[in-house]
Amino acid sequence: MVNTKLVADILRLINPLFEKKRNVIYEVRLVIQPCSHELNVFFEWGRIGHATVSRQIKSVQHVTEKQAVQLKEELAKQLGIAVSLMA
Structure with missing residues (x-):
């Protein structure tokens, strides 16, 4: 089960940056730090x-890989852009 508050918070932080301009590629990158179980969320565009x-x-602290995969799927569904997960 994905934490809906976390998804809503990430979407709220991304929306001001997501301008949907022409000829711009947008991507969300989720990076897991395996030793500290920390998940960093990046928004990239170019x-x-x-x-x-x-x-x-x-x-985000204390995130398992299973939770990160669920978060990736939920963000991809909500945003409609590429979401990548890196360990």
Whole structure:
């Protein structure tokens, strides 16, 4: 079960940055730090042919890989953009 408060909080933080401009690629990147069980959430965007801009949105403590996969699926469904999970 995905924590709906966490999903809503991440979506609230991403919405001001998600401008939906033409020729811009948007992506959410979830990075798990295996030793500390910490999940960092990044929002990245970049125009085609230009450098990518990455902003850390949130850091969450005590997250398992199963919870991270569920969060990835829920964010992809809510946002409609690419969401990648890195360990």
